[in-house]
Amino acid sequence: MDKPSALPDSAHLLDDLESIRQLLGDADLQPPLLTETVEQIPLLLDVPAGNAAPAPEAEPAAAEPEDDPQTRRQDTLLHLESELRAAAQMIMQDVINDFTPHIENEIKRRLDARIERLIKRSE
Numbered sequence: 001m002d003k004p005s006a007l008p009d010s011a012h013l014l015d016d017l018e019s020i021r022q023l024l025g026d027a028d029l030q031p032p033l034l035t036e037t038v039e040q041i042p043l044l045l046d047v048p049a050g051n052a053a054p055a056p057e058a059e060p061a062a063a064e065p066e067d068d069p070q071t072r073r074q075d076t077l078l079h080l081e082s083e084l085r086a087a088a089q090m091i092m093q094d095v096i097n098d099f100t101p102h103i104e105n106e107i108k109r110r111l112d113a114r115i116e117r118l119i120k121r122s123e
Contacts, residue, residue: 006074017095 013095013099017092020092023088024085036115
């Protein structure tokens with residue numbers, strides 16, 4: 001009755017989400033405390049203000065030619081890292097948006113089953 005319905009490739013999705021979380025460096029984040037109120041906990045559909053795609057960074061002025069290849073390489077790596085982080089955040093949000101209806105339906109189904117059991121037990 002309370003068995004979760006398996007979604008196809010859910011193990012792969014969890015692995016992908018875990019690797020994205022590691023890429024974003026969110027390993028030190030803590031889960032919400034039980035003392036927080038419901039209003040303080042964000043919904044899955046809420047897009048956090050800090051996680052919006054970053055605005056394109058202004059390119060350095062062309063007046064300063066960068067002849068140093070190490071500096072150019074470092075700038076390129078920083079730019080690629082920034083783009084990868086933005087892409088990972090967008091993918092994570094897309095996955096959350098795609099699975100929100102499935103999660104809500106599963107929660108509703110389990111709550112309905114639980115309510116039925118509680119009603120039968122109280123009769």
